[in-house]
Amino acid sequence: MALQSRLDAFKADFEAGKPPYNVPYSVIEIMRRATAELIASGAAQRALKAGDKLPAFTLSDPEGNTVSSDGLLSKGPLVISFYRGVWCPYCNMELQALQEALPQFQELGASLVAISPQNPANSRKSVRQNNLAFPILSDPHNDVAAAFGLRFEMQDYLIELYKSLKNDLPAFNGDPSWTLPMPARYAVGQDGVILYAEVNPDYTRRPEPEDMLPALRRAASLSA
Template sequence: MNLVQTLRDLNDRHRAALPARDRADFEDELDRLRMVRLVEEGLGLGDHLPDFSLSDGAGRLWTSQELLDGGPLVLALFRGGWCPYCDLTMAALEEARPAIEALGAQAIGIMPERVEHVAATVERRGIGYLMLSDPANGFARTCGLAYDLSPAHIRIHRDRGRDFPALHGDTHWRLPVPAVFVVAPDARVAFAFADVDPACWPDPEALLTALQALLDTHALSNR
């Protein structure tokens, strides 16, 4: 899958199909998030991944330290199972999973929906990597990568039957910024990508290249 082009094509179709008011409100929301420099102030290259303790769809609790003890992580923040852009990126990460695992790393997905919705998304998409529930975007907020929706953006989602406070176990209308990181076993972020536009995501090949570079650096340091 050429993920970058596939997302671009979906975005072109999606925006063309939107009513003029919705399209303008969506563009205004992206402009607002760019102006507050949400991505630039969030978790980035060279930072250390914040600790977390999150449950998978079966209710099993996982900690960041437990996962990092097993090796590097490719960790992705998804908006949710309702998001068509996330559907494509989840599928691309699953497609890349064997190559990620062959490099001694583990793919992890994190989404703000409650455990039962996480389980349903994993089953529907046939996801073989670990998907964790981040209630109320607690972990995403710790990373500086969650935001409150504007009233106009809330209206767009309400019109489509989405109730994020109910889905997320939250009292606020919040979403995470779509993001993906390659994290070394010492929790250092060796690759970081985030964009407020859900149609933007790196090709999985970039993640594999970052993983290989991380392994090469480790091998050199052990000589």
């Protein structure tokens, strides 16, 4: 099943209040309001796009190893997924779909990483629960996400909702600022130029992993 079909099915069950979710409609309304406001802000249009240069970064993987964008690109093209956290079911389904597509990326010489504001312990949990063979890099304070134009501050009413749902982001992330990255996916050539970019302020909408393959094939042909 396509990734978006899986997400749509989950969303339908969640918004219908089916077990085990059983959320009141008021929660759905608040989430819809927050998404609509983020869309209306135009933030996604200001994020990095295809043709832009990748901001260089150096982050830690869940085991504390240092991983740099330069080091990754020295091996081939790079796929980056910005991941909100282990608490987000939509994000976890996306990671699972990326894991399924990983052999196709590797055939084209590409590496895959996820970037998340969550702390290393939660990234280890994400890797374990989603059976990932690629790393989740910790982005404290969403600083790398900000360099991509993806970081946004949560409104007070949304913070209160998250607290009521036991989604304590300061605890998950080790960061008192209530910020998140917009879900985003990038494919980057070895020269550091972004070949593919998909940013969506609606966290329930994600591109298919296969959508990046044409860009990665172009990158592979250029480096051949």
